[in-house]
Amino acid sequence: MSLPVVLFALLATVTAVSALGVVLSRNVVRMAVWLLFTLIGVSLLYLLLGAEFVGAAQLIVYVGGTLVLLVFGVMLTAQGPLRELRTPAAQLVVGGILGAILVSLLIVVSYHIVLPNPPEQDKLPGVASLGLAFLGVTETNPPAALTGLPEGTRVARTPVAYLLPFEIVSVHLLVVLIGAAYLARAKRRVQS
Amino acid sequence: MTELGLQPFLALSAFLFACGVVCIASKRNAIGVLMGVELVLNAANVNLVAFARYNPAFQLEGQVFTLLVIVLAAAEAAVALAIILNFYNNHATVDVDQADELKG
Numbered sequence: 001m002s003l004p005v006v007l008f009a010l011l012a013t014v015t016a017v018s019a020l021g022v023v024l025s026r027n028v029v030r031m032a033v034w035l036l037f038t039l040i041g042v043s044l045l046y047l048l049l050g051a052e053f054v055g056a057a058q059l060i061v062y063v064g065g066t067l068v069l070l071v072f073g074v075m076l077t078a079q080g081p082l083r084e085l086r087t088p089a090a091q092l093v094v095g096g097i098l099g100a101i102l103v104s105l106l107i108v109v110s111y112h113i114v115l116p117n118p119p120e121q122d123k124l125p126g127v128a129s130l131g132l133a134f135l136g137v138t139e140t141n142p143p144a145a146l147t148g149l150p151e152g153t154r155v156a157r158t159p160v161a162y163l164l165p166f167e168i169v170s171v172h173l174l175v176v177l178i179g180a181a182y183l184a185r186a187k188r189r190v191q192s
Numbered sequence: 193m194t195e196l197g198l199q200p201f202l203a204l205s206a207f208l209f210a211c212g213v214v215c216i217a218s219k220r221n222a223i224g225v226l227m228g229v230e231l232v233l234n235a236a237n238v239n240l241v242a243f244a245r246y247n248p249a250f251q252l253e254g255q256v257f258t259l260l261v262i263v264l265a266a267a268e269a270a271v272a273l274a275i276i277l278n279f280y281n282n283h284a285t286v287d288v289d290q291a292d293e294l295k296g
Contacts, residue, residue, distance in 0.1 A: 002195060004195075004196050005195065005196055008196055008200060008201075012200065012204045015204065015208070016204065016207050016208075019207065019208050019211040019212075019231060020211060022211065022215055022227055022228075022231060023211050023214050023215050023218075028221050028223055028224055031224055031227055032227070035227050035230065035231070038208070038231065038234070039230075039234065042208075042234050042237070042238060045201070045204075045238060045241075046241050046258075049201075049241050049242060049244075049245045050245060051241050051244065051245070051254075051255050051258070053255070053259075054237075054241060054255050054258050054259060054262075057259055057262055058237075058262060061262050061263070061266055062230075062234075062262065062265070062266075065266055066230065066265060066266050066269045069266075069269050069270060069273055070223060070226065070227065070230075070269065070273070072273075073223050073226075073273045073276060073277065074223055076277060076280070077223065077276065077277070077280045077286045078223075078286075085219075085220040085221050085287055086220075087218050087219065087220055091217075091218055092218055095214045095217050095218040096214065098213075098214070098217075099210040099211070099213060099214035100210075102206075102209075102210045102213060103206050103207050103209075103210035106202075106203075106206030106209065106210070107202075107203045107206050107207075110199055110202030110203060110206060111199050111202075111203075113198065113199070113202070115198060115246055115247055124244060124245060124251055124255065125251050125252050125255070129252060130252070130255055130256065130259075133252055133256060134256070160253075162256050165256075165260060169260050169263050169264065170263075172263075172264075172267060173263055173266070173267050176267040176270060176271055177267070177270055179271060179274075180270040180271050180273070180274040181274075183271070183274035183275065183277075183278055184273070184274035184277045184278065
């Protein structure tokens with residue numbers, strides 16, 4: 001048992017247990033806390049896989065941004081009986097059975113995946129190549145050919161850059177945040 | 193890392209995905225449904241980063257797509273929360289079972 005295996009076992013246990021906690025806890029505040037531990041576990045998994053920037057972005061954006069937003073939503077809406085809405089037991093049983101079927105199916109499928117070429121080098125490209133790809137500098141030397149093609153058709157991969165998706169997603173984020181601020185602005189409450 | 197392999201990450205991601213789906217399907221609190229969506233997106237991200245690590249052809253793509261998904265998840269959470277707050281302002285509840293005004 002090497003260090004990565006031990007670390008993965010630890011992180012996977014923490015992440016899975018807190019994901020189960022999100023599903024099973026009824027109180028929405030406790031769900032938020034379990035979700036916090038799940039997100040931190042996933043970001044540590046990214047660090048274990050060697051994707052440092054993605055792990056840091058997960059910590060900053062998810063834990064520092066999205067989860068705080070969710071907690072604010074909980075604070076603004078959870079009062080009295082709304083904090084613990086009970087799901088009928090029959091629905092929970094049906095959902096649990098379907099979830100168990102789904103997870104076993106997915107695990108069976110994932111253990112049939114065979115990667116065509118095992119990784120040679122032990123490092124993911126770092127922040128520098130990520131930033132260059134986002135800025136539109138095309139990758140001149142792809143580390144490997146495309147996988148999943150029939151034998152004999154070894155097509156070299158087209159050098160790609162991600163400037164257009166980056167711009168689209170940034171404008172999308174701006175538009176969405178303006179829209180959210182417009183939607184959630186203070187209004188006189190309608191008496192029902 | 194090579195002795196660990198891709199499959200344990202895929203199994204963990206499948207578990208996270210199933211948890212998220214059950215959360216979406218069974219929670220009555222709208223914010224709980226939103227948390228289920230976050231779990232599903234995180235499961236997809238774990239898959240992407242694991243494939244980036246174990247398939248040399250997708251080393252850069254996996255990380256790029258993960259970052260895009262993280263940004264989109266933040267945007268989705270903001271809009272969904274605004275909608276939930278509006279619903280709460282109009283109906284004084286966040287129970288998704290009460291949102292049946294369009295029911296035929």
